[in-house]
Amino acid sequence: MKALVLAAGKGEGLRPYTEKEQKEAITILGKAVISHVLYGLKKAGIEEVVIVTNEHEKQIQDAINVDIPFETVRQKRPGITGAVLDGMDKIPDDEFLLTFGDIIAEPEFYMNLMNSYITGNSKAVFSLVPVSEGMQTYGLAKIVDNRIEIVNEGSTLALAGAYIIPKGDFTDILEYFKKISPFSRYFIWSGKWIDIGYPEDLINAIEVLLSDLNNSIISDKAEISKTAVIGKKVIIEDNAIIDDYSVIKGPAYIGKNAYIGNYSLIRDYSSIESEAKIGAYCEVAHSLVEPRAEIGSKSYLTYTIVGREAKIGASVVTVSYPANPVRGRERKLGALISPNEEVYHGQIIGPNYRK
Amino acid sequence: MCGIIGVISKNDEKKLATITVQCLERLEYRGYDSVGVASMEGNELEVRKAKGRIDEVVKRLNILSMTGRVFLGHTRWATHGEPNDINAHPHTDCTNSIAVVHNGTIKNFRELREDLESLGHKFKSETDTEVIPHLVEEFKKRGMDSFSAFKSAINSIQGSYAVLAIIKGENKIYFAKKDNPLIIGLGDKMNFISSDIPSFLPYTNKVLILIDGDVGYITPDEIYIENEGKKVNVLDRIKIITWDASAASKEGYAHYMLKEIHESPRAVDDTISGLISDIEDVKNAIKILEESKRIIVIAAGTSYHAGLYFSLLLQREGFNVIPVIASEYYNIKTNQEDSILAISQSGETYDVMIALKEFKANGSKIISLTNVIDSAIARQSDVKLYTRAGPEIGVAATKTFTSQIAALQFLYSLIKGDDYTYLNKAKDVIRRSLDFEGEAKLIGEELSAKSNAYYLGRGLSLPFAMEGALKIKEITYLHAEAYAAGESKHGPIALVEKDFPVVFINLGELVGELQNNVQEMKARKAKTYAISVNEKLNTDKEILLTVEDERLSPFAVTPIIQLIAYYSAVKRGNDPDKPRNLAKTVTVG
Numbered sequence: 048m049k050a051l052v053l054a055a056g057k058g059e060g061l062r063p064y065t066e067k068e069q070k071e072a073i074t075i076l077g078k079a080v081i082s083h084v085l086y087g088l089k090k091a092g093i094e095e096v097v098i099v100t101n102e103h104e105k106q107i108q109d110a111i112n113v114d115i116p117f118e119t120v121r122q123k124r125p126g127i128t129g130a131v132l133d134g135m136d137k138i139p140d141d142e143f144l145l146t147f148g149d150i151i152a153e154p155e156f157y158m159n160l161m162n163s164y165i166t167g168n169s170k171a172v173f174s175l176v177p178v179s180e181g182m183q184t185y186g187l188a189k190i191v192d193n194r195i196e197i198v199n200e201g202s203t204l205a206l207a208g209a210y211i212i213p214k215g216d217f218t219d220i221l222e223y224f225k226k227i228s229p230f231s232r233y234f235i236w237s238g239k240w241i242d243i244g245y246p247e248d249l250i251n252a253i254e255v256l257l258s259d260l261n262n263s264i265i266s267d268k269a270e271i272s273k274t275a276v277i278g279k280k281v282i283i284e285d286n287a288i289i290d291d292y293s294v295i296k297g298p299a300y301i302g303k304n305a306y307i308g309n310y311s312l313i314r315d316y317s318s319i320e321s322e323a324k325i326g327a328y329c330e331v332a333h334s335l336v337e338p339r340a341e342i343g344s345k346s347y348l349t350y351t352i353v354g355r356e357a358k359i360g361a362s363v364v365t366v367s368y369p370a371n372p373v374r375g376r377e378r379k380l381g382a383l384i385s386p387n388e389e390v391y392h393g394q395i396i397g398p399n400y401r402k
Numbered sequence: 403m404c405g406i407i408g409v410i411s412k413n414d415e416k417k418l419a420t421i422t423v424q425c426l427e428r429l430e431y432r433g434y435d436s437v438g439v440a441s442m443e444g445n446e447l448e449v450r451k452a453k454g455r456i457d458e459v460v461k462r463l464n465i466l467s468m469t470g471r472v473f474l475g476h477t478r479w480a481t482h483g484e485p486n487d488i489n490a491h492p493h494t495d496c497t498n499s500i501a502v503v504h505n506g507t508i509k510n511f512r513e514l515r516e517d518l519e520s521l522g523h524k525f526k527s528e529t530d531t532e533v534i535p536h537l538v539e540e541f542k543k544r545g546m547d548s549f550s551a552f553k554s555a556i557n558s559i560q561g562s563y564a565v566l567a568i569i570k571g572e573n574k575i576y577f578a579k580k581d582n583p584l585i586i587g588l589g590d591k592m593n594f595i596s597s598d599i600p601s602f603l604p605y606t607n608k609v610l611i612l613i614d615g616d617v618g619y620i621t622p623d624e625i626y627i628e629n630e631g632k633k634v635n636v637l638d639r640i641k642i643i644t645w646d647a648s649a650a651s652k653e654g655y656a657h658y659m660l661k662e663i664h665e666s667p668r669a670v671d672d673t674i675s676g677l678i679s680d681i682e683d684v685k686n687a688i689k690i691l692e693e694s695k696r697i698i699v700i701a702a703g704t705s706y707h708a709g710l711y712f713s714l715l716l717q718r719e720g721f722n723v724i725p726v727i728a729s730e731y732y733n734i735k736t737n738q739e740d741s742i743l744a745i746s747q748s749g750e751t752y753d754v755m756i757a758l759k760e761f762k763a764n765g766s767k768i769i770s771l772t773n774v775i776d777s778a779i780a781r782q783s784d785v786k787l788y789t790r791a792g793p794e795i796g797v798a799a800t801k802t803f804t805s806q807i808a809a810l811q812f813l814y815s816l817i818k819g820d821d822y823t824y825l826n827k828a829k830d831v832i833r834r835s836l837d838f839e840g841e842a843k844l845i846g847e848e849l850s851a852k853s854n855a856y857y858l859g860r861g862l863s864l865p866f867a868m869e870g871a872l873k874i875k876e877i878t879y880l881h882a883e884a885y886a887a888g889e890s891k892h893g894p895i896a897l898v899e900k901d902f903p904v905v906f907i908n909l910g911e912l913v914g915e916l917q918n919n920v921q922e923m924k925a926r927k928a929k930t931y932a933i934s935v936n937e938k939l940n941t942d943k944e945i946l947l948t949v950e951d952e953r954l955s956p957f958a959v960t961p962i963i964q965l966i967a968y969y970s971a972v973k974r975g976n977d978p979d980k981p982r983n984l985a986k987t988v989t990v991g
Contacts (some may be wrong), residue, residue, distance in 0.1 A: 092645040155656065158645045163654030165611060165647070166598055168583055172654065177840040177969075190833050193668065203840025234654025235664065235839065237972055259975075 048161075048211075050093045051134040054081055054148035055101040055122040060245040060373065063401060064354060064385045069103035070243060071148040072110035074320045074337055074355075076256050076300045077284060079110035080243055081148045089115045091157035093144060099134040107148075128220040135214055142170055146209040147185070149243040151252045156236055157209060163234050164211045171231035173224070174207035176240050185242070186221055188233070195233045197225045207236050246352050246383045247372040249335050254316040257282075257298040269301075278314075284321070308344065323353075326361065333367075334381070343392060351381035359384065360392030370398035403792060404491075404505040405429025405597045406584075407475040408566045408575040412591040412622035419466050422473040425594070425601040426456055431651050431658070431795045432505075432597060433479025435774055436490035440501035440568060441470035447570045449501055451476075451490035453776075471622070472568050472575060476503040479793050484776040493532040495539035496524050499570035502538075504531040505597060506563035506582045514558060534565060552576040553617055553628075566595060578617040586610040586625060588640065593620045599647045607643040610636065659796035659877075659978045663964050664836065667829035669791035669801040670808040670957065674825050676790040677812050687769045687785040688816050694741035694767065697723045698734060700757045701745035704799040704869060708806035709745045711865040711956070715814045731757030738765035746770070747794065747802045749777020758782050771809055773802050787813075796979045798876045800964045803869065804832065807956050824951050831949055831957040841945050842962050845905075845931055846969030848943075850878060852903050856894065858887040859907040860916055866959050867907040870933075873967035877978040880970065887919040900927040907963070909955040910935040933962045 058065030071081035078086070085096060096117040100107050104119050111117065120137055122130045131145065144160065156174065164172045173195055175188050185206040188195040197206075206224075217223035241252045260280045268285040271277065275289045278297035287305045289295060295307065296314035302321035307313060311329040319325060323336045326344035334348040342348065343361030350367040353359060370380035382400040384390060390402070407425040411418055422439055437459040438451025448470075450463040456477060460466060476491035492501040508514075511530035514537065519525065523536045537558055541551035548569050556565065562581035568574070577584060577595055587594035589606035596602050599609055610625065616634070618627035627634040655661035677684055691697055697716065699709040706727055713725040726734055728744075728751065736742065742761045746754045749772030758779060762768055770783035773791050780786040789805035808828055815822040849855055855874060859867035864886055871882035885894060887906070898904070904923045908916055920939050923930050930941035935955040938946055947958040971978040 090645055092643065155649070158647075159649060159652070159654040159656065161645060162647055162650040162652075165641075165643075166583060166650045166653060168611075168613070174654070177843040179840050179844045189837055190664075202837040203843075204837060205840075232653070235660055236654075237656045237660055237843075237969070 048093055048142070048144055049138050049140060050088050050096045050144040050146060051131065051138060052081065052084060052088075052096055052098045052146055052148045053127065053130050053134070054107050055099050055130050056149065061243075061383070064352070064383055067386045068355060069101070069106045069110075072103065072106040073243070073249065074110070074302075075151070075249065075252050075335065076282070076318055077302050077321065078112065080151060081107060082111055082113050083151050084146060084148050085111060085113040085115050085117070087152060087154040087157040088144070088146070089113060090154035091144075091161045093157075097134050097137045098148065099130045128218065131220050132217075138214065140214075142211055142213045144209065144211050147242070150208045150240065151243060151256070152209075152236070152240040153238050155238055156207075156240060159234060159236065160209055160211060163232055167232045169230065169232045170213045171227045172211045173228070173231055173233045174209050174236050175204045175233055176207040176236050177203055178205040179203065186224075190233070195228050195231065197221060197228060204235065207240060208242060245373050247350075247375045247377070247380055249352055250316070250333050250350055250380075251375055251377075253300070253318045253333075253335060254298075257300065257316055260298060263297070290327075302338070333379075337386065349381050350377075350379045351384070353384045354386035354388065356387050357384045358389045360390055360394070362393045363390050364395045365400070366395065366397050368398055403432045403479050405432035405477045405601070406491075406503045406505050406564060406566055407473075407597070407601055408503075408568075408577070408595040408620070409473045409475075409602075410573070410575050410593050410620060410622050411471050413471070416469065418470060418473050419468045421605065422475045423456070423460050423465060424604070425596060426475045426477050428601040428651075429477050429597055430456055431793060433477050433793055435480050435485035436478045436487075438476045438478075438490045438492050438503070439465050439468060440474040440492040440503075441468040442472040442501075442568055442570065443470035445571050446470070447494075447499060447501060447568070449492050449494060449498075451492065452487045453485050453490060471573060474501055474503050474566055474568055474575070480775040485774075486776065488527045489529050491529075491531060493527060493529060493535055495535035497539065500535040500538050500567060502531060502534045502565060502567045504534060504563055504565045506565075506580075507561045508533060508559045508563065509561040510559065530561075534559065534567065538567060538569070548572060548574075549576065549619060552578070552619075556617055564597060574619045574621050576619045577612070579612045580614050584612045584616075586612065586620060588625065591622055593622060593625070595620055598651055599643060600650050603643070603647055609641050609643055610639050611641070656972075657796065657968070657977070657979045658794075659798060659800060659964075659968055662794055662796050662801045663961055663968065665792070666801040666804045666961060667832045669789075669805045670832060671826075671829045672790040672792070673788075673805040673808045674812060674822075674828070676788060677809060680787070683785055683787055684813065684816065687787055688813065690741045690767045690769060690785060691721075691743070691813075691817065695722065695739040696736075697721060697741050697743060698736055698761065698766070699723060699725045699743045699745065700728045700731065700754055700761075701725075702728045702751055702753050704803045704872060705745040705747060705751075705806060707865045707869040707872070708803060708810060709743065710868070711807060711862065712743070712810040712814065714862055714865070715810075716817070719818060726757070728753035728757045731760055736761045736764045736766040740764075740766040742766050742768045744768060744770045744779055744783065745772075745806060746777070746779050747773045747789075747799055747806075749774040749779040751779070754779055755782070771806065773805070797981055797984050798873055798964075798967070798978060803964075804957065804960050807960065811953070811956075824953060827951065828954055828957045831954045832961055835947055835958045835961040836965075838945050838947070838962060839965055842965035843969040845943060845945070846966040846971075847973045848929075849874065849880065849903055849905075849966065850970035850973035852880060854897070855880060855882040855903040855905060856898075857882055857884040857905045857907065858890070858916075858919060859884070859909075860887050860912040860919075861909070862911060862956075863907040863909045863916075863959075866909065866956060866963060867905075869960070870905060870907060870963035870966070873964060874970065876984060877967055877971040877976060877981045878974055879976065879982070887916055890919060890922055895922065895926065898923060898926040898928045902926070902928045904928045904930050905966075906930065906932040906934075906939055906941060907959060908932055908934040908937070908939050909959060910937055910949070910952050913937045913939065933959050935959060
């Protein structure tokens with residue numbers, strides 16, 4: 048079966064970051080968001096993928112590091128409906144797997160979708176997730192007579208963003224879902240699932256992805272100082288350098304060729320991606336530092352996202368509360384620094400700051 | 403639901419019986435009240451079948467010693483017609499040369515059976531399935547070749563089916579499919595055909611999913627399929643399963659428990675219609691209950707909570723009802739004037755069996771309510787009543803509890819002389835509750851971080867508070883205690899401190915009193931939650947469900963307490979389907 052992956056959204060919840068980088072190309076734990084999706088699809092037996100993109104097509108192509116045949120299609124018609132129609136032209140089969148490229152879920156999410164399809168004797172399967180307020184990205188569904196009904200309100204079950212549907216003619220994808228729902232199956236997904244829409248989703252994703260880790264996984268090729276302290280739930284990739292007296296308390300991820308300077312503390316669900324540099328005497332918690340970003344010495348990052356190749360000066364302090372994120376129960380949110388941006392030395396940056 | 407399997411091998415495979423049994427074990431989630439296997443070697447066709455669980459029947463009938471190159475297997479879940487040795491599949495024709503296993507329902511079997519009997523066919527069982535081998539036999543007698551005879555038999559039946567048939571002397575398994583699943587597995591010198599993929603997945607990942615209208619046969623090295631009279635190109639439909647399909651039987655759900663909670667609307671509906679079709683038994687039960695001086699309700703665990711609810715309903719009507727935890731049976735002496743209502747999902751619960759024997763010896767009349775037709779407890783009873791929730795795999799009872807509540811309300815309504823048709827809406831009430839799954843998840847995840855919780859209720863809410871606490875204990879391993887809300891000030895409130903979680907169950911009666919209890923808890927800075935029907939308690943977090951007919955409140959509340967426990971267990975990383983230290987059927991004392 049082929050899959051159609053949508054990666055042409057505007058990423059409004061992550062602006063101005065997404066003006067420079069497509070949301071699906073953001074890296075978490077060494078893998079772009081879209082690669083997390085493709086990894087799951089591959090595990091679920093998908094043989095080929097069509098990815099619908101916008102002007103950031105090249106970023107998406109470069110971000111894929113999963114071994115699965117794919118082709119990209121530039122979106123021409125508008126909206127999600129247009130994206131599906133443009134991508135569907137490249138799907139030869141009667142039925143296909145449609146998924147959004149901005150979901151982080153376990154491979155079992157896609158495997159269960161396939162299992163439900165294959166055992167269910169049905170042309171369409173919808174995945175649903177239980178949600179609380181403010182989490183209604185893809186629309187809601189009610190269950191009526193063992194079938195789902197697509198609704199605008201009055202349910203806490205949301206469409207989970209991955210479906211198997213038959214090809215068809217439609218002018219509105221949600222209307223099409225409504226049309227096929229009477230002969231569709233559904234299942235409720237209760238495992239890990241995050242739809243990346245806002246900065247807090249990225250921060251939450253690190254926590255969700257690292258929460259299963261029981262032991263540290265440390266590459267033989269990493270260069271770890273004898274005086275460094277490594278905690279119990281830490282992943283350290285090839286050629287990362289952990290300098291003298293630094294503490295990787297974890298849970299944390301340190302990517303390939305990343306550098307953690309002397310006396311720095313990396314703790315509580317932080318992800319330092321490949322080739323990023325953290326200077327000396329820094330503290331990083333609940334933060335995502337993208338590839339090749341640089342953090343000056345004596346800085347403090349909390350609930351913060353630093354974009355690819357961005358530069359944070361020395362002695363920069365981020366403040367995470369009082370904040371009012373759109374999603375999640377954590378009332379904390381620090382800064383969102385877009386790729387290639389710079390933050391000058393010695394600044395104190397308030398919550399919800401975006402550059 | 404039933405599970406069927408066919409295995410055919412080129413070689414004289416000694417282990418074919420073992421393989422068939424292993425496939426059957428993986429199909430056990432589709433039913434487990436009777437089992438049967440047919441094997442064929444050359445011109446020898448042998449059938450061994452019996453009522454009971456797979457492992458037990460396999461041992462008792464020594465099924466592993468069967469030999470042959472063609473095997474059929476069947477695991478059954480009876481909904482009507484008791485699961486006994488004769489009704490177990492495979493079924494055979496008059497000459498014992500055609501064996502058939504079937505999953506589905508044949509609507510026109512009575513007419514077909516009459517026709518066949520008038521032609522001289524002798525039937526052994528009460529099942530609808532048995533018409534198939536006789537039909538094949540009849541068409542063959544009229545000169546048709548085997549495949550034509552099989553197709554003609556299939557064309558004669560109406561209803562839903564996945565059917566497998568073997569005929570003496572032929573190294574083939576014939577099959578047909580409509581509305582029930584059937585999948586072919588292509589192995590090495592060995593082919594499979596089964597109700598699902600996981601059953602044969604250890605042997606092959608090359609599969610062909612049959613579609614409605616497909617009819618054909620498999621041999622050890624050939625697959626032949628027709629649909630609407632046209633030959634199907636088999637190669638086009640073969641798929642390789644490269645992913646882990648072991649979870650396929652959960653139909654997409656991560657756990658059986660969540661799947662089974664979502665099956666509750668259907669389970670309740672099937673239970674009610676089952677009781678309506680068994681209305682004579684229900685009337686007999688009511689007569690016994692009404693005529694007895696005391697009604698003793700015995701049950702254990704979740705079933706006890708259903709029994710307690712029923713007791714409260716009847717006590718309010720002036721009946722003398724005593725709910726008894728089955729293992730505490732020795733505290734009560736019954737006599738001929740008492741009636742006993744024994745409630746057990748499995749119908750095999752040891753404690754209930756022991757209590758039942760004792761009370762029966764005292765001359766008390768026994769009524770049973772079980773989810774397994776003709777279960778051990780049912781056989782001990784004067785009147786057998788059934789919930790029809792279908793097989794439940796998750797150890798923590800969910801849809802079976804909801805079905806017990808439905809069955810007991812049905813009884814209660816008839817005792818009161820009320821119209822029971824309001825229960826037809828129970829399924830819709832459950833479905834509407836399931837729309838609150840997101841909120842239940844939120845509460846469950848908050849509870850998962852705690853080490854203690856209170857579940858409080860008053861009146862009819864109390865059994866549901868107790869069930870809520872039990873679910874949390876069973877699968878979250880969080881200490882939860884339920885008690886009557888009015889008891890707080892007599893002791894338990896001493897434990898309450900800042901953020902201590904207290905969950906109120908509010909079926910919509912005694913709301914003012916419950917609101918006072920909420921204030922008591924809030925004054926001690928407890929974190930208060932409520933699952934309320936129609937009227938709010940104003941707790942810190944509250945799920946408010948609305949129900950037109952308050953008698954249906956239990957169906958609104960039950961899915962929510964189950965979902966809260968489920969999500970709290972998942973958040974803790976526990977497997978809710980297999981809680982530690984617990985077994986589905988407790989057959990030990």
